[in-house]
Amino acid sequence: MSKDYLPQFYLMLEQQVGIALDDTKQYLLESRLKSLATQNRYPDVYALIKYLIQNPIGATHWRAFEALTTNETSFFRDKHVFEALKNKILPELIETRKKEKALRIWSSACSAGQEAYSLAMLLREEFGYLNDWTIDIQATDISEPILEKAKSGIYSSMEAHRGLDAHYLQKYFTAIEKGAYQVKPIIRQMVNFSHHNLVGDWPYYPKFDLIMLRNVLIYFRQDIKDKVLLKIHQQLNGSDSVLILGAAESIYLNNLYSLVPLDKISFYKPNIPMKV
């Protein structure tokens, strides 16, 4: 069992996915890669890592990287954020976009889709009068298996009960077999899921009025965070568009954004030079 390849593997993971690991997280590496090592008939995780270092990036690499992502999420995660969306952020965006009658939202690093579906349900429930608007919710993640789950809209009873109140569960979900629930098509069709790596090459996206980028930058080192936040800035649709980060995330000394503090949360607006 040779651990000689670990430093090279940490570097590879960071370059490909952004996630920063080091020897203090070896327990995580061992537990998350164990089943992939067994499936590929390696005697242990370190033999798998040796293979990954010695071979060009391919399917096994991506399975390993995906296994090292943390997909923790829930419906209406951090309820103060959704309160702020309902009472301030969305009403203000709707007011300034009423000529175009269009709203573009990006749930980036969306995990199994709970955040994107929460946004869709909130819009339908509280802003039903926007029925003649074009509302586009893009949801992206690096992990293909988690995106498949998101697209299915199927959640275990435990997942469905985390963050959803009875009213939403009854109105927007169908009970299916084994106590699981599925998001109703009326909500599913509001969200478009696709693959996107925040630290890879970005495809062309039209600009967004609201970007949710929560609980993913915490896994990245500062220089990678800065690069991602620069690209996110270019994706925001004007100085009144909004970026929401996770509760434990912030932008340091960055002249690209202004912090807007509210009662219980903060969000960001991009600083964009006035056109002359």
Ligand SMILES: C[S@@+](CC[C@H](N)C(=O)[O-])C[C@H]1O[C@@H](n2cnc3c(N)ncnc32)[C@H](O)[C@@H]1O
């Ligand atoms: C902890 S979850 C956060 C989910 C959701 N945003 C929330 O706050 O509940 C982090 C997600 O980031 C995704 N992720 C990690 N690295 C990524 C990258 N380089 N590009 C895109 N998504 C990434 C993971 O696959 C995972 O689903």
